[in-house]
Amino acid sequence: MRTIIQSDAPSVVAQSLTRIYGRGNTEVVAMREVSFHVRRGEIVALLGPSGAGKSTLLTAIGLINPPTSGKITISGCLVMDGPRPLVDIRAFRRKYLGFVFQKANLIPFLSALENVQVALEINDVRPRKARKRALELLDYLGVADRSHSLPSTLSGGQQQRVAVARALANNPSLILADEPTAALDSHRGRQVMELFRMVAHEQKAGVIVVTHDHRALDIFDRILEMEDGMLRPSTTGPSSCGAETQA
């Protein structure tokens, strides 16, 4: 299956995404008719209480948990039509998506450098070139001096920086971050958020960050809020422009 990516298209466009778990009496609607888009170079915060459906939305866009219905278009390429993938999902994730989680989820038996390098080699980048790019990224994120350290010897902030470097490795069009600062103190949390902003603007990637940290909302270009599986007009921060909110 050939994937055609448009460099000027929005990073992601979600149309009427719905996710239903279970059937009949046990049916739970985790996400209902969610539509929005994120432009390239834009950093968007996704807020909402626990159980609002933030992670469901993020994993649907990240092609991890397919929606029950709705369409997902990434960089101009329609990738999901309902639960049916229209592309090789794993290959698409490899090339166009980057993930950062609350826990850094670094591979414990690889050094910081190798954790970034492996993401590149998975994408068929030659080892020497992958190593060079990984070193550049670690340098860019300020952890080059710890490149040969194992994750267990890095601080939480350093681990998260390495995780960001890994997410950036293949120049993704969309970076998805699920509470990336939850395990960090406010100072380091803000540093990481600023890092995402820098990445979004400099790398021209769309960044969606699920967060509960209201202290760093000024960093985001736009804020989306979810409640009961639906997007609603934002009551905090800059604007909710770009979210097609439901009534």
Next chain:
Amino acid sequence: MNLAIRDIRHKLSRFLLTAVGIGLLLMIVMGMAGIYQGLSEDALNFLNRAKADLWVVQRGTRGPFAEISRIPWSLEDRVYAVTGVARARAFVSHTIQREYQGKPLRIVVQGLAWPGDNGNELPLIAGRAMGQAHYEMLADRTLSLHLGDCIPLGKDVYTVVGITTGMTGPSGDGFAFFTIPDSIAIQYDTPGEAIRLEREARRSRLKKQDLGNTQPTLLERATGPTSQLPALGTQNVSAIMVNVAPGVDPARVAKVISGWSDVTVYPNNAQRDLMLKSIERNRRQLGLFRNLLVIVSAIIMTLILYTLTLDKIHDIAMLKLMGARNRTVVALILQQALLLGTLGYGLAYWIGLWVFPYFPRRVAITTENLVQLALIVLAISVLSSLLGIWKAMSVQPNEILS
């Protein structure tokens, strides 16, 4: 980047300990195969070296290696007289157990037809062949005897003049070679009191017969040595080994000798089959045990590799989330399985080199057995990784979120 090597490097001591465990297990499998092989080789060793075309044994018996066979020594001359026979050698074989230097010593006594056969065709590693008709012996090194050792057997003392190698019987006992008269003397050694009682009994039996009453000289001789009673006593051997002349069909000679009503003739390969049949039960037992060990090794390796995979489930989920292909994940598990198998095999061989010589039975490691075990280990490694691979394939990327 080789993820398997990186993972092993991270948990090196654990991996090495596991490999040592697998290695010890494989060493036992290798040892069982070696004992199995050694049993066959030991059984056929003498037959192969004797290079006889035909074996003449007591009528109705299966030969000296399967059961007791007694034929008169004089049969050697009778066989020699058959047209086409180039060589006929009497053969004596029996097992004895004596005490030597406070330890039990089990010997398979083999009689050689000295001077025609003085043992110089045997694999001597020290000393020389037999140089006289009596009181010398050649001992296999498994008997732990040394050149010059004087071994009392029966009423005589025998000096070890040569050491052979690889000359053991199917039971694993070492061979010792004597001249035929000496081996008979050892076999029929009886205490003086038993001899006196037998002579008296013989005289008593003879007195009850007409022959004894009418032949006073015979009655007088009945109380003397058996060898002085040509009509009553004879020396028995176990078999006669026959070599036919070049160009003569052994089957033709066998047909002639088979016509005699007191003997049975076996070609060498029939004797070989009989020999192998006599150890068949042991061989099957060892083979079964070895196969069970292979299965146990496979199960243990499967569990180890499955556990190693379970330890990495989170990392595998992360790799899949990053878009790693299935082959990357399969390679991670399969390469570890193959490394574990290879290292275990290498350790098994290395440890075996040190340990096997101390086994009570000969462990014969052949290239064929090593290649066979290597293929088995390869198959075990691949098969045992399948469970881990199946588990890894069933991991979903969203498990990283849990």
